[in-house]
Amino acid sequence: MTAKLIHGYEVVIGFETHTQLATQSKIFSRAATAFGAEPNTQACAVDMALPGTLPVMNRKAVECAIKLGLALGSHIAPRSIFARKNYFYPDLPKGYQISQFEIPVVQGGEVSFFLGEEKKTVRLVRAHLEEDAGKSLHEDFIGQSGIDLNRAGTPLLEIVTEPDMRSSEEAVAYARELHKIVTWIGICDGNMQEGSFRCDANVSVRKPGGPLGTRREIKNLNSFKNMQQAIDYEIRWQIEELEDGRQIQQATVLFNPDTGETRAMRTKEDAADYRYFPDPDLPPLVVAESWVEQVRGAMPELPRQRAARFVADYGLPEYDATTLTQSQDMASYFEAVAQACNQPKLASNWIMGEISRRLNTEEIGIDQAKVGSAQLAQLIGRISDGTISNNAARQVFEALWAGEAGDDLTSVDALIEAKGLKQMNDSGALEAIIDEVIAANPGNVEQYRAGKDKAFNALVGQVMKASKGKANPGQVNELLKLKLAP
Template sequence: MASSSKLIRGYEVVIGLENHVQLSTASKIFSGSSTAFGAAPNTQASPVDLALPGTLPVLNRGAVERAIRFGLAVGAKVAPLSIFARKNYFYPDLPKGYQISQFEIPVVQGGRVEFFVGDEKKVVNLTRAHLEEDAGKSLHEDYHGQSGIDLNRAGTPLLEIVSEPEMRSGAEACEYAKTLHALVMWLGICDGNMQEGSFRCDVNVSVRKPGEPYGTRREIKNLNSFRNLIQAVDYEVNWQIDEIEDGRKIQQATVLFNPDTGETRAMRSKEDSADYRYFPDPDLPPLLIAPKWVERVKGEMPELPSVMAARFEQQDGLTAYDAAIMTQSLATARFYEAAKQVCGAPKLVANWLMGEVSRRLNSEEREIEASPVSPALLGALIQRIQDGTISNNAAKQVFEALWSGEGSDVDALIEAKGLKQMSDTGELERILDEVLAANQKSVDEFRAGKDKAFNALVGQAMKATKGKANPAAVNELLKKKLGA
């Protein structure tokens, strides 16, 4: 299902993503060299990685299993036979003069990714996902005007995931990439560290008038943050429209995004597949994946986010949107389930996670694993809302105290801050009588049919009790006293 079109300055934006996912194996895809990050340059490049004469590549079984796992997760076909090919091009950090990849027959074929943009559900189809080796890295800093080459990354296993061009805005592309990022981490096939290059985004962008053929695309390479992805796409879209409006043609190119200026710039002309002169790698036999192998991998997989979200909808009564947010990462899902187990209130837990918890995490740029308020504490706090001990507003004060480390006991904090709701009905009735006597005008207006007057009386009652009265009890007793 393609995403709905949204016009920008009268043009339809067409976006497809290629994501390079570094697989979480301890060794490289065709050699035993380590994939550990941060080693001294060129200390993890073996003769096989460098394609020295007489060396032969041997496929890493763990890399294949991670590809199978991904294919099953997105509902794709896992090819029983796939072929490794040589992709020929020259670049200083490509030691072999070619990259071992897959071309005509990839290991994963098809599939789809579902995600939300706001509360609107989107589906993007996948073209393929194929195994390949990474190149090295060119270093341009601290070399006195020269460039250095670090070949530690050469041969690192990658799964390149290619989408159909079905996204129509930077926001859609960003949410797709976030969902894919969360999925590969959920499956345990990638650590997701974008700063270290474990998850990289190449974005193909073109524009066209509605109903016209696809325009010429430009590929924005190696975006390593979701914020940069949106900024790069938005800039590129407006740049392409400006070019077309000024009567110039878009030239197919590979471009880079500069986060300091917020602009894209052309790096080189973009090749077509024919320019790479693909041919089957003579040193690697076809990859054969038997049905039994697929079934074994399937049996070892965790519960998928989509399956878990459906369970949260059916068992917990969450909306599809709420369930999707609760399963946006394995850590979030575990937090939600642990808190829910404490208080037995799934909807309230989801509301707090999407509200106060999310707000504080975002403001401090923390992941949920680093939340100072544990699932047990959040569950205990929600219990005190449920049993009427505190109001929602008071609960927020307790939450802030827990977050800032003022204490680690919900009941002790409620007591220390004097936040308990009034539970003495007789005392509450006495206060309400005083409020009604002091606000005769509002009483008369309510009896004359003005509903806003009732809200004013509730407000006065809450003020008189310093916010400690249970709002539901105040509403009920006021209606009773007013004969409503």
């Protein structure tokens, strides 16, 4: 598919995502990683590289890297090495960061997702293990800054893509999919506000077919909303600069959500600026094939595998199956409904429609849905057996969501009775109504017999009105056509 152009320019986006690993201790020490502790209470001598201390690799962090590699179809290097990334900043106590450079533990792989109903795939370059830095705290009201080293040494996986994305919408869809995967397999809690899932977007623009433009890196995007706003602003800014005859300078920029603008923080460093060299205190990381297979055996069913099973077992379209596997809870909710009502496509439609709209409006997860899977299954069952119409079902759903029936599994039938929503399925009673409508609307009858379909719809509407909306529409259509046949 041809990339969308903006004012004659093609957008090129790559991502670097720092995923904080769900370990209880740091990557090279036994210090805790809990969020929210008092400043500098979780930084030990190893984290600060005090004389005489040596780093020791956290086995759990390596296991997380293996899980990610398996989930993304990557190559897991049997032997990888750690390097020192040298730079000087107040919150980096060692004066260098232990990371991986030439030989990362996870190599290649891809992330596939849907943008609307179009399937996209972003290729991955690598995912490497590294330690986090500390955090600078700026107290503007007293004109001072402080350093909190609690985060120093926290284990990260930095996941790097090829520059495969061509719009902010595509970039956000990729980030959402990656977020889903790392939380699904349990290697990260995905809390963007606490910094557990931090995205850096490398953005550039170019004329179609031309060489890649100079990129600017937007750092530490901590929400999907900010991510899209920041990328859109950066795209507009770069195009305006080029159109005005100026050149783009490679830089690291920050996004200000209050102004909706990006601003340059510093010129962007290249790998040579960091003077990488192998860390002499850490031996090569060796991952045996038997370890990989052990981790593989304990992996949950992955989102793409569960989606494929939904297509095979329930006959769902691929788009539906992918949407329903946005989280483990959503997938389990759908499966419970589908199995209980034996109407998987109807279950999918209701969950992707009414349920999702409610969840988005109230900003809650499926685990907080106010209509349980058993209740939704029963409601769908009453649509399928003709007890109620779709419109009546929405009224029952509204009542269930509002808590009118509690958790009582007889509540669907009780609400249908209480609200008088049961469809009229008595063919004798329907025929009497239809006869009256035909007799009262000779003009519409004549027009229908002359080939005007709109006249038939008008007659159906009159029957539904006469039955106070309780007639079964399918049955009305069938009986009316029989009555009007020449």
